[in-house]
Amino acid sequence: MIVSSQAGIDETTLVLQAREGNARAFGELVKHYEGKIFRLAQHVTQNREDAEDVLQETFMKAYEHLDQFQGNSKFYTWIVRIAVNQALMKLRRRKTDRSVSLDEAIDTGEDTVVREIAAWGEDPEQRFSREELGSILDSAIQSLEPPYRSVFVLRDIDELSTEETADVLGLSVPAVKSRLLRARLQLREKLTRFFKRKGDDAFAYL
Amino acid sequence: MLTCKDFLNELTDYLDECLDAEVRTKLERHITECPNCWVIADTTRKTIQIYKGMEPYPIPADVETRLMQALEKKMTEKHK
Numbered sequence: 047m048i049v050s051s052q053a054g055i056d057e058t059t060l061v062l063q064a065r066e067g068n069a070r071a072f073g074e075l076v077k078h079y080e081g082k083i084f085r086l087a088q089h090v091t092q093n094r095e096d097a098e099d100v101l102q103e104t105f106m107k108a109y110e111h112l113d114q115f116q117g118n119s120k121f122y123t124w125i126v127r128i129a130v131n132q133a134l135m136k137l138r139r140r141k142t143d144r145s146v147s148l149d150e151a152i153d154t155g156e157d158t159v160v161r162e163i164a165a166w167g168e169d170p171e172q173r174f175s176r177e178e179l180g181s182i183l184d185s186a187i188q189s190l191e192p193p194y195r196s197v198f199v200l201r202d203i204d205e206l207s208t209e210e211t212a213d214v215l216g217l218s219v220p221a222v223k224s225r226l227l228r229a230r231l232q233l234r235e236k237l238t239r240f241f242k243r244k245g246d247d248a249f250a251y252l
Numbered sequence: 253m254l255t256c257k258d259f260l261n262e263l264t265d266y267l268d269e270c271l272d273a274e275v276r277t278k279l280e281r282h283i284t285e286c287p288n289c290w291v292i293a294d295t296t297r298k299t300i301q302i303y304k305g306m307e308p309y310p311i312p313a314d315v316e317t318r319l320m321q322a323l324e325k326k327m328t329e330k331h332k
Contacts, residue, residue, distance in 0.1 A: 069324075069327050072323075072327070073320075073323075076319070076323065080311055080316070080319065081307075081308035081309070081310060081311055082308050084308065084311050084315070085308040085309070098315050098318070098319075101311075101315065101319060102318070102319055102322045102323075105319065105323055106322060106323065106326050109323065109326055109327065110326070160260070160292060163288050163291050163292060164291065164295075165291050165294070165295070166294070166295050166298055170298070171302050179302075180306070180309075183302065183303060183306060198303075202300050202303050202304060203303050203304070203306070205304065208268075223264050223265070226264050227260075227261075227263060227264040230263075230264065230267075230296050230299060230300060231260075231263075231292075231296065233299050233303075234292070234295050234296045234299045237295075237299055237302070238295060241295075241298070
């Protein structure tokens, strides 16, 4: 299991040691973050082979440019930025997929997507096995358009701040917020199909 | 008077708890009076919580092996 960046190791020391060429220290940093980076890469590229490339390239580049890490951001944010850049390059290379640009104009209209309104039970996720839940959550994310998906993954799964997310993706803070709202509402909508209280019909409150 | 549309526009900041007290109070008053917005806020909050609670799967063994091999090669090259 991958623990969060706040827990356990003295990261600053590891980074310093790694910078001086201590391979074991760098190995520990890799072990600490590889799970999160691989997941992020899978979410952004939607492709296991690409995700594996992104994983390797991220840590190779991090090792190569370790002396450029200033220590004024978190190490994790720094490698996330590398990973996102690598993942976006993969997407752009897939020329056949027209829906990949993060910069493309997206509809930021105010009509936010709310079609189904039904209350969920208490701890609705308990009704599913870990595997079922994982696949429900993954497929809901996969159905989001890339601009929304990247923001949601960084902000709500990898728990970067709004400012960090904006910085990593090269977006303004308001753009992050509006995409995040759309992503959250779309996912809410998709999960409602699985998690709504039994016996509750859609529009029961209308 | 706050509309449902106003509420939705503030929903992200509301759930992230980064609103000033005055706006927050208005939104909270709205959801006590509007069952639809209450449900949307509650289920969106749960959506975020469920995703936050998911640990990444362990990296598959073959992916891990190839990553370590690639890094070892890289480290050897850098220190030649």
